[in-house]
């Protein structure tokens with residue numbers, strides 16, 4: 001076997017085609033979606049009652065020891081407590097690290113991840129013999145979680161015995177987190193630092209709607225009902241043994257949870273479950289954050305400290321500046337962000353991105369290209385404002401109704417495709433495939449909503465269902481897929497597999513381009529999207545359609561994401577096809593290399609320089625080293641072929 005074939009084989013052996021283990025989300029995003037919104041239960045929770053039992057904001061005796069001395073808690077009017085830095089900070093700096101007070105995996109991940117350290121299953125996990133629901137790496141992990149699981153284990157067994165026959169439901173991660181809090185508080189006492197930190201978290205009980213039909217009221221009722229059930233109580237009065245005096249205290253607990261919970265994610269940002277850290281929860285929100293919360297799984301972290309949460313600086317932060325993270329998906333347009341923040345967090349964001357738009361500034365989240373193609377952008381028309389112009393050449397957008405229609409259809413399609421992505425991925429892919437060209441031809445920029453959402457979903461669906469490109473590997477679809485889609489049961493030809501890969505690359509590039517227009521360099525979502533693109537580009541390099549001169553495609557320094565900079569005619573006088581994306585041969589390998597180098601730079605910020613960009617950053621580093629060796633082999637091969645070419649006139 002040639003050196004090159006060996007290198008290529010070793011790269012392929014090491015690589016999966018994706019770094020991402022599922023769809024990826026805003027890091028640390030606190031989602032109301034973590035709760036099951038489907039069933040609405042009978043018990044109605046009163047939002048009335050005495051004023052919030054929140055202790056004095058500044059009374060933090062002995063609490064928050066997880067916050068390092070370089071940071072401090074300050075109170076401002078309107079925003080309550082927040083965390084400020086006493087020193088200047090650089091992008092990629094780890095501001096603080098903490099193990100959450102409470103964490104729980106979501107049900108769909110229970111068999112794939114350890115319920116104590118949240119590590120993915122390596123060979124096998126060991127199941128708890130009591131509840132037969134939670135799994136652990138080993139006895140050590142089980143022992144570490146026993147403090148929290150002891151009562152939960154019996155609770156789950158009772159729940160299973162009581163549930164209606166045929167139902168496979170288990171209490172979800174939100175309920176298990178809430179009930180773990182109650183058992184822990186009962187054990188440690190309500191005056192313990194641990195319990196005071198939990199009770200000191202912001203509650204919005206007194207601002208909850210009194211209308212029992214709102215989504216929030218129904219969610220609260222459902223959670224309250226499930227907590228009482230899971231604890232095996234007959235009525236809310238029995239909550240007294242957990243230090244809760246009646247329904248209003250229970251509503252306070254739920255409000256603290258919904259306002260302060262975080263989504264635990266994999267190092268590639270796929271959501272895994274929920275967690276609560278009162279120290280990290282002191283950080284206030286901005287739609288243009290200067291820091292981010294991630295779970296990078298650093299190599300030097302002891303297993304017992306996982307899942308370790310880290311707050312990482314995304315920008316330069318000056319002394320006395322407030323540390324601000326984003327609670328919601330900041331790629332969304334202003335109205336949707338404001339709606340989410342009001343509904344879940346009960347405040348109106350006053351950050352610079354939320355300030356009313358001016359004529360001079362156009363937000364890429366709500367923009368389209370100039371109709372005259374001058375290179376400028378225009379605000380997207382809305383029902384209220386259909387007279388929009390290019391901010392550069394002032395050309396007006398004429399057919400605003402068509403743009404409005406495309407955006408509306410795109411939003412409906414995105415909602416549908418998101419709902420179908422796991423139950424019927426083929427239908428979801430058809431929706432994204434059909435809608436993206438409509439929005440592009442209407443002039444939306446890659447970052448505009450809902451084009452960016454559709455592009456991200458499309459990319460993750462294509463990556464998740466890529467056929468193998470290696471002709472030596474025969475793929476056969478599962479009997480379920482064959483039964484559901486007989487037409488798709490034939491073997492995939494190498495050409496079809498190659499086209500599917502190229503299509504996934506184009507989709508990943510569109511998603512990364514959109515994210516780059518609205519998120520700062522180093523934002524973890526950008527880093528992961530760039531790593532995904534680099535990884536796809538490095539899966540395979542189809543044979544080049546022409547022979548390149550040495551240096552033509554293999555060593556250009558500028559990282560181009562817009563395709564190869566191929567000349568119109570090759571040095572050998574052979575007419576070349578116009579530049580296409582993605583390129584083939586060594587140009588593709590070179591592009592993969594440049595994209596991965598860029599991804600590493602981004603990941604070193606978003607997941608911390610000291611963490612070497614987290615687990616994905618370290619994978620990317622290894623992949624870069626392998627591609628470097630391959631590029632050397634390509635270069636010397638091309639040089640030899642160039643030197644051996646038949647000379648003209650001879």
Ligand SMILES: C[S@@+](CC[C@H](N)C(=O)[O-])C[C@H]1O[C@@H](n2cnc3c(N)ncnc32)[C@H](O)[C@@H]1O
Pocket residue numbers: 078079080081082200201202259260281282283284285286344345346347348349350
């Ligand atoms: C996770 S807590 C943050 C810490 C909180 N300030 C405290 O004192 O506990 C979230 C709550 O803080 C407040 N908050 C966070 N960011 C804010 C902002 N940018 N403007 C106004 N209030 C904010 C809101 O009441 C929100 O529900």
